[in-house]
Amino acid sequence: MSTATETIEGFVKQEYKYGFYTDVESDSAPPGLNEDIIRLISRKKDEPEFLLEWRLKAFRHWQTMAEPHWPKVKYPPIDFQKISYYSAPKKRGDGPKSLDEVDPKLLETYEKLGIPLRERERLAGVAVDAVFDSVSVGTTFKETLAAKGIIFCSFSEAVREHPELVKKYLGTVVPYTDNFYASLNSAVFTDGSFCYIPKGVRCPMELSTYFRINAANTGQFERTLIIADEGSYVSYLEGCTAPMRDENQLHAAVVELISLDRAEIKYSTVQNWYPGDAQGRGGIYNFVTKRGVCKGRNSKISWTQVETGSAITWKYPSVILQGDNSVGEFYSVALTNNYQQADTGTKMVHIGKNTRSTIVSKGISAGRGQNSYRGLVKIQKSAENSRNFSQCDSLLLGDKCGAHTFPYIEVKNTTSSVEHEATTSKIGEDQIFYCNQRGLATQDAVNLIVNGFCKEVFKELPMEFAVEAQKLLGVSLEGSVG
Amino acid sequence: MLEIRNLHAGVEGRDILKGVDLTINAGEVHAVMGPNGSGKSTLAAILAGREGYDVRQGEVLYNGVDLLEMDPEERAREGVFLAFQYPVEIPGVNSTYFLKAALNEIRKHKGLPELDAMEFLSLVKEKMKILELREDFLKRPVNAGFSGGEKKRNEIFQMAVLEPKLAILDETDSGLDIDALKTVAEGVNRLKKPDNAQLVITHYQRLLNYIVPDVVHVLFDGRIVRSGTKDLALELEEKGYDWIVKHEALPA
Numbered sequence: 001m002s003t004a005t006e007t008i009e010g011f012v013k014q015e016y017k018y019g020f021y022t023d024v025e026s027d028s029a030p031p032g033l034n035e036d037i038i039r040l041i042s043r044k045k046d047e048p049e050f051l052l053e054w055r056l057k058a059f060r061h062w063q064t065m066a067e068p069h070w071p072k073v074k075y076p077p078i079d080f081q082k083i084s085y086y087s088a089p090k091k092r093g094d095g096p097k098s099l100d101e102v103d104p105k106l107l108e109t110y111e112k113l114g115i116p117l118r119e120r121e122r123l124a125g126v127a128v129d130a131v132f133d134s135v136s137v138g139t140t141f142k143e144t145l146a147a148k149g150i151i152f153c154s155f156s157e158a159v160r161e162h163p164e165l166v167k168k169y170l171g172t173v174v175p176y177t178d179n180f181y182a183s184l185n186s187a188v189f190t191d192g193s194f195c196y197i198p199k200g201v202r203c204p205m206e207l208s209t210y211f212r213i214n215a216a217n218t219g220q221f222e223r224t225l226i227i228a229d230e231g232s233y234v235s236y237l238e239g240c241t242a243p244m245r246d247e248n249q250l251h252a253a254v255v256e257l258i259s260l261d262r263a264e265i266k267y268s269t270v271q272n273w274y275p276g277d278a279q280g281r282g283g284i285y286n287f288v289t290k291r292g293v294c295k296g297r298n299s300k301i302s303w304t305q306v307e308t309g310s311a312i313t314w315k316y317p318s319v320i321l322q323g324d325n326s327v328g329e330f331y332s333v334a335l336t337n338n339y340q341q342a343d344t345g346t347k348m349v350h351i352g353k354n355t356r357s358t359i360v361s362k363g364i365s366a367g368r369g370q371n372s373y374r375g376l377v378k379i380q381k382s383a384e385n386s387r388n389f390s391q392c393d394s395l396l397l398g399d400k401c402g403a404h405t406f407p408y409i410e411v412k413n414t415t416s417s418v419e420h421e422a423t424t425s426k427i428g429e430d431q432i433f434y435c436n437q438r439g440l441a442t443q444d445a446v447n448l449i450v451n452g453f454c455k456e457v458f459k460e461l462p463m464e465f466a467v468e469a470q471k472l473l474g475v476s477l478e479g480s481v482g
Numbered sequence: 483m484l485e486i487r488n489l490h491a492g493v494e495g496r497d498i499l500k501g502v503d504l505t506i507n508a509g510e511v512h513a514v515m516g517p518n519g520s521g522k523s524t525l526a527a528i529l530a531g532r533e534g535y536d537v538r539q540g541e542v543l544y545n546g547v548d549l550l551e552m553d554p555e556e557r558a559r560e561g562v563f564l565a566f567q568y569p570v571e572i573p574g575v576n577s578t579y580f581l582k583a584a585l586n587e588i589r590k591h592k593g594l595p596e597l598d599a600m601e602f603l604s605l606v607k608e609k610m611k612i613l614e615l616r617e618d619f620l621k622r623p624v625n626a627g628f629s630g631g632e633k634k635r636n637e638i639f640q641m642a643v644l645e646p647k648l649a650i651l652d653e654t655d656s657g658l659d660i661d662a663l664k665t666v667a668e669g670v671n672r673l674k675k676p677d678n679a680q681l682v683i684t685h686y687q688r689l690l691n692y693i694v695p696d697v698v699h700v701l702f703d704g705r706i707v708r709s710g711t712k713d714l715a716l717e718l719e720e721k722g723y724d725w726i727v728k729h730e731a732l733p734a
Contacts, residue, residue: 429533434570436554437530437563438584438640439591448583452574452623 029086035059038187041086045156045190048163051170058176058186065180071343072372072404073312075248075285083219083250085188130210141205151196152207155223158194165196169227173256173293173320181252181314182289185221189254192222197232197263206462208237211253219250226256228263230296235266235462248276248311250285257292259299261323265292266302268461269317270469273309280339280368283311290317294326294352302329303346304460306469311340316374318347321355321383328357331457335473336369336401345375345406350383350416359390362454365401372404377418379411386416394424395453397446447473483508483545483679484529484648490539491528498524500704501540506648509676513690514683515715516701517723522683523567525701526652529681530564531557544648558584559591561647561678565637565654572624577636578606580624581643588644609642612669630657638669649673650681655689667692687719700726 029037038059042052067078145152151162159166176186193209211222228234251273257265267290276283286309292301303317319328330346348357363371377388394403405422427449435445451458451470458466486504490497498521506512516522528535529542531554542549549557572580586596597605606620613635625633634654641649651670655663670693674680682693690698690712698715700708707726708714718726 428570430570431572433532433554434566434572435580435584437558437566438580438644439555439558439587440583441555441587444583444587448575448580449572452572455574 027087028084031084032081033059033083033085033188037085041188041190044086045159047159050163050167051159054171054176055187058183059188061177062180062183062187065183067180071314071374072370072406073314073341073343075312078250078285080184085219085221086190144205145203145207148201148204149198150201150203151194153194155189155192155194155225158225162194162196165227166194166225169225169256169258171256173258173291174254174289179289181287182254185223185252185254185289188219189221189223192224192253193226194224195226195234195236197228197234199229200231201229202232203234206235206237208239210239219252221251222253224253224255225258226265226267227258228260228265228299230261230263232260233264233266235268237268237270237462239270239272248283248285250287251310253288253290255288255290255317257290257301259292259294259296259301259326261296262298263296264300264302267292267304267317269303269305269307270461270472271305271307271309271313272472274311275309275340276311276338278338278367280311283340284309286310286313286315288313288315290315291320291347292318292328293320294323294328294355296326297323297352298325299323300327300329302327302331302460304329304331304457305333305344306454306457306461306472307332307334307342307344308472310342313340313342313344316345316347318349319357320349320351321357321386322351323355324352325354326352327355329460330357330359330361330375331460332361333364333454333457333469333473334362334371334373335364336366336371338367338369340367341370343372343374345373347376348378348388349376350379350386350388353382353384353386355383355386357386357388359388359392360456361390361392362457363392363394363403364397364450364453365394365403366397368400370402370404372406374406374408376408377410377420378408379413379416379418381412384413384415386413388416388418390418390420392420392422393453394422395450396424396426484549484681485543486540487542488540489525489528489537489542491524491535491537493524493535497538498704499528502701502704502706504699504706506679506681508647508679509674510696511674511680511682511693513693513695513698513712513715514681514701514706515685515687515698515718518685520701521704522685522701523652526564526567526650526681526683529557529650530554530562555587559588561588563641563644563646563649565634565641565649565651567652567654567656569625569628569633569637571626571628573626575624576620577622577624578603578620581606581640584640585643606643609639612642612672613639614665615639631659631662634658634666635662635669638666642669642673645673645678647678648681649678650683652683653685654682655684655686663689664692687715690715702726 029040035056038055042055142152174182176183195207197203226236257267259265273284273286294301301319305317307313317330321328328348334342334344336342345361346359359375361373363373365371373392377390379386392405396403403424407420409418411418427446431449432442432445435448436442450473458469461469484506486502489499489502491499502525514522537550582602589596615635625636628636654666658666667689682695695712698710698712699706
């Protein structure tokens with residue numbers, strides 16, 4: 001007999017599908033972190049002097065900082081000297097000029113992940129930059145995009161080919177002094193994606209980066225920088241997976257978005273790093289700083305995230321609403337199962353006049369998962385007539401998980417309005433029984449109810465991703481029928 | 483089609499059903515009436531397979547098979563339908579999507595091909611006319627924000643689409659105004675066929691003005707104390723449940 005209580009209690013996650021390891025020869029730095037390692041990374045990447053200096057300043061600053069303990073997550077102390085800060089698949093000769101020269105094993109890896117890099121196999125509407133451990137292994141559709149003046153390449157390539165843009169914008173949204181993990185990232189970041197959309201250009205396809213951690217005992221520190229020049233538009237997607245390992249691995253990324261006058265950036269994430277096993281062993285520590293600045297008037301930045309992976313997620317994709325009439329949005333689904341922990345949310349900082357922000361957060365806790373929403377809405381004195389609407393809903397499955405909400409609201413003027421709504425609900429046995437009585441199996445009923453709960457967020461995702469996100473939730477909830 | 487034999491059941495150590503016997507044949511409509519607390523809703527819940535009830539004695543055969551051994555979804559796929567007294571809201575889940583998923587589960591179980599969106603939609607539109615439902619109904623989430631009457635209509639609408647063999651209507655009349663009651667009853671009557679059966683559970687006689695049962699049973703204190711034709715319902719209406727209680731007290 002399937003009873004809803006047993007079902008929910010027996011909530012066991014199905015095996016992680018992307019947990020394989022690719023056996024490629026890699027070129028790794030020895031574990032440990034010091035100025036020599038940073039110089040080594042910079043040299044390996046042939047970087048200009050300004051960048052090395054910037055890294056070193058970040059490193060020196062990082063050494064003065066303490067790891068933050070305010071998030072509602074628990075983990076043993078990380079030994080930063082035991083991590084290797086650089087790992088790259090060995091290159092043949094000078095490194096791949098085109099995808100034809102990329103190690104077939106790597107192409108195979110991405111194919112297994114469902115991300116074929118060969119353009120003829122790709123869906124026509126999406127260009128991909130694939131990042132494997134510390135380096136980008138290939139970017140598709142570069143020529144098509146270049147014809148419109150769009151730059152979409154690995155961060156390393158941007159440093160070589162467009163140093164002026166990198167120098168102008170790097171660290172302007174997330175300075176190297178920002179926080180412990182952002183400073184660490186600034187010192188040791190190895191690759192990531194770079195994107196520049198010129199004035200008035202509407203990017204004709206979705207741009208995406210697919211991050212893959214492969215090597216053991218390495219950290220992944222990528223850095224993404226997206227600049228949307230006046231009147232431009234871009235929709236950007238990122239996806240992530242990692243092999244299954246018993247040890248925890250650190251992923252500390254930084255993403256900076258800059259939206260100029262009338263420009264719009266839509267940034268979507270489907271995060272599926274290895275979450276650890278049912279006993280809570282292994283999994284990725286996902287400590288990420290993501291922030292965008294609506295620098296120009298009437299500009300817009302929209303974050304959408306679906307967070308189903310990682311042992312611990314600690315991230316607050318934020319928007320600084322600097323330009324008058326600018327708009328910031330944050331749509332989030334975070335699911336924690338087994339022993340996963342998530343402390344995630346956003347910051348909306350209103351500076352310009354008539355700025356608007358919307359926050360919709362959906363937290364789902366199952367197993368022994370702990371899910372916290374933490375968000376700041378700050379309306380400065382200058383931000384006259386600004387508005388915020390926040391909605392934070394939590395859904396609990398079973399009685400051993402937790403949902404927490406920490407909203408911070410600061411309003412410094414009298415012309416603005418802030419609304420906050422929050423709900424917490426349990427998947428009801430009566431809901432499941434109702435579905436059962438109409439012929440649906442309990443597992444399908446749970447999926448149906450959870451997907452319904454997340455609907456407002458899923459509709460913000462690009463079509464293809466929305467389908468993937470729904471499937472991913474289904475997989476994360478699979479195996480729950482007792 | 484349905485044979486309930488000497489059913490004893492309860493919840494949390496409390497005896498509710500104390501030996502119910504009831505046989506329903508294909509093509510028949512049975513009404514079970516009774517005062518509050520007589521065990522009407524417990525009977526419906528046990529037939530549909532809701533958890534939390536202990537069956538202590540007796541058996542329930544559905545087309546010759548032990549119904550109580552089946553999971554609730556299996557019962558549904560085999561054609562047992564419960565129109566809920568309190569239909570449940572499922573926010574965010576589109577009514578059409580929900581009903582299509584349900585119908586296709588049942589079709590799969592029968593070995594029929596699943597309906598695609600277009601086929602389903604034309605089926606649904608036809609059925610909607612029976613219940614006089616507006617089209618925006620399909621776009622709304624399951625029962626979310628529905629009025630009491632809309633929820634009850636939705637139950638009968640689902641019944642029309644899923645075409646069950648045995649439909650159990652648990653106090654479908656409660657909370658309905660007279661017009662809605664007529665519409666719902668009309669819907670139920672149109673679904674009556676020689677090969678299906680309906681078990682109508684109600685507190686009041688008024689529903690039975692519109693749905694005419696072949697047999698009326700009076701459930702009192704966990705047992706069926708009287709069965710008869712629709713006239714029994716009228717008599718009950720006139721004399722009240724006390725009348726039955728007094729008769730019960732007399733030795734047979």
